[in-house]
Amino acid sequence: MAEIKHAEVGHKSLLQSDALYQYILETSVYPREPEAMKELREITAKHPWNLMTTSADEGQFLSMLLKLINAKNTMEIGVYTGYSLLATALALPDDGKILAMDINRENYELGLPVIEKAGVAHKIEFKEGPALPVLDLMIEDEKNHGTYDFIFVDADKDNYINYHKRLIDLVRVGGVIGYDNTLWNGSVAAAPDAPMRKYVRYYRDFVMELNKALAADPRIEICMLPVGDGITLCRRVK
Ligand code: SAM
Numbered sequence: 044m045a046e047i048k049h050a051e052v053g054h055k056s057l058l059q060s061d062a063l064y065q066y067i068l069e070t071s072v073y074p075r076e077p078e079a080m081k082e083l084r085e086i087t088a089k090h091p092w093n094l095m096t097t098s099a100d101e102g103q104f105l106s107m108l109l110k111l112i113n114a115k116n117t118m119e120i121g122v123y124t125g126y127s128l129l130a131t132a133l134a135l136p137d138d139g140k141i142l143a144m145d146i147n148r149e150n151y152e153l154g155l156p157v158i159e160k161a162g163v164a165h166k167i168e169f170k171e172g173p174a175l176p177v178l179d180l181m182i183e184d185e186k187n188h189g190t191y192d193f194i195f196v197d198a199d200k201d202n203y204i205n206y207h208k209r210l211i212d213l214v215r216v217g218g219v220i221g222y223d224n225t226l227w228n229g230s231v232a233a234a235p236d237a238p239m240r241k242y243v244r245y246y247r248d249f250v251m252e253l254n255k256a257l258a259a260d261p262r263i264e265i266c267m268l269p270v271g272d273g274i275t276l277c278r279r280v281k
């Protein structure tokens with residue numbers, strides 16, 4: 044397949060071609076995708092906002108990362124139908140925990156039967172509502188400081204900087220925060236006058252500000268990966 048030139052920034056894989064991405068999925072992701080995740084992916088595909096779901100390759104990446112760092116106590120901000128949540132729940136040990144937050148419970152409940160059937164729902168505490176006030180309450184109590192091994196942030200991009208200010212206290216030294224969509228459909232490197240969907244243009248500046256702030260933050264080591272729509276891993280070092 045010839046290289047696909049993207050006329051519009053904002054709705055294609057970040058890879059050189061869709062064929063290459065398809066190759067990754069078919070060769071190493073789909074053959075190893077747990078049955079429950081496949082089922083949830085197929086349910087989500089029928090939902091009108093399915094563009095928001097975590098891709099299968101990113102789900103596989105999260106699963107591997109959680110196992111590599113032996114994560115046990117985790118948090119997720121932005122659940123939608125729960126694909127990344129299920130990937131996390133399956134990767135954690137039986138006594139692992141996920142505090143999962145979303146303003147929308149309905150979408151979480153769409154995926155919940157699959158999570159229950161997979162036998163991992165007991166690891167999840169779901170809180171409906173905006174995440175920021177919950178974080179504010181949590182940091183008031185010193186006992187919560189430095190207690191999270193892994194935090195996945197995949198919600199309102201205009202609040203990522205505000206999340207970071209709080210999460211840096213909640214993650215343990217040596218723990219990891221993953222900020223999702225940090226390449227924002229490739230728009231972060233596009234000319235300001237390039238054609239872009241409205242929502243892509245709106246959040247672009249916030250994502251670019253976040254990327255600069257993370258790169259300048261001495262409390263973390265960072266690694267930005269072109270997986271999914273870009274994920275920046277931040278390892279707390281102090
Ligand atoms: N991680 C999910 C997955 O694997 O399918 C995708 C999350 S989706 C990209 C973003 C989610 O963030 C939406 O479900 C939305 O309701 C939620 N959200 C938006 N603003 C929020 C807020 N202030 N607090 C918590 N969740 C929020």
Ligand code: CA
Pocket residue numbers: 095096097197223224272
């Ligand atoms: Ca995402």
